Amino acid sequence: MSDDGDYLLLSGIKHYKFCRRRWALVHLEQQWAENALTTDGHLMHEMVHDTAFTEKRGRILLSRGMPVKSERLKLSGVCDMVELIKSSDGVSISGRTGKYHIYPVEYKRGRPDESGADTWHLCAQILCLEEMFVTDIPEGAVYYGETRKRLVVPITDELRYEVRAAVSEMHEMFQRGHTPRVKPQKACFSCSMREICKPTLLSRGSAKGYIREVLEED
Ligand code: SF4
Known part of the structure; x- marks a missing residue:
């Protein structure tokens, strides 16, 4: 649960996709254990996250550690990196001149995962960003440290449906205090x-x- 009362932490969705019991152990029972993989993952996120840090590269603003939330989904969390790409058909951003397309990039250690957890995590971030900026975000990317490559992820209707349904189940399990x-x-x-x-x-x-x-x- 996040600091916003009935909001769940957005990052929990990757645990939920990996294993529903794992999510419940971490988020319901507040149990956590590190192994080499998770430690590496945290270090990588610490390197990317620099709260409220924005850097300009040409027509792209890089926003690291952007806080995001969705009132509809009752989810809140932080995006590793959001690229704000200047474009006349984009949306206005508070405190910035011009209009921008919004393109989130999630950073992960290792290689593309088979479980789909990274894709779900990115999609949940995008659902929050779409609600916050009242815009459509058709794709984002996941950057993998081991391959040093970005995987572009189209945010399809099917993916959106799966993530919304999973978040709804997570809330239901949280309310019941149910660990599978x-x-x-x-x-x-x-x-x-x-x-x-x-x-x-x-x-x-x-x-x-x-x-x-x-x-x-x-
Ligand atoms: S069943 Fe237990 S050990 Fe296996 S993935 Fe889920 S939480 Fe981890």
């Missing part, structure tokens, strides 16, 4: 919450069965 049961999956191997979650102990099957189940899924 363990569902062992391949993602458990790289999950920093594994020791807290204990997927093998809390699931019904044996540890051997758990490993077999995961390998078969693979």
Whole structure:
């Protein structure tokens, strides 16, 4: 939960996409554990975030650590980077002359993820930005530290629907205080919450069965 009372933290959506139980452990039960992957990820975000910092590069203003919120979705958080690209058919930005297109870029360590969590995170940011600036944002990008490349993400109607539905479920689970049961999956191997979650102990099957189940899924 964010400081805004009934608002949820926007960044929670990536945990939710990765595993609903992981989101509940972190956001409902306030449990957290670091592993090498999450530590690297935090360091990268600290390097990008510099609250209220804006830099000008030609016709592009780079805004790092921009706070965002959506009243409709009851979500709030911070964007790693928002590029404000000067354009006559863009929108006005408070304190700036001219009009701009809004283009968020989320920074992640590693490579493009298979779970879709990064895409959902970016889409949630875009839904907030669209509401704040009363504009349409058809795409954004995720920058991956390992490949040093941007992945352009089109914000389709289907993606918007999935993210809105997930946020609605998150609010419902938060209100009920419901933490889903363990569902062992391949993602458990790289999950920093594994020791807290204990997927093998809390699931019904044996540890051997758990490993077999995961390998078969693979
Ligand atoms: S260990 Fe597995 S089940 Fe538990 S929170 Fe992580 S991904 Fe989810």
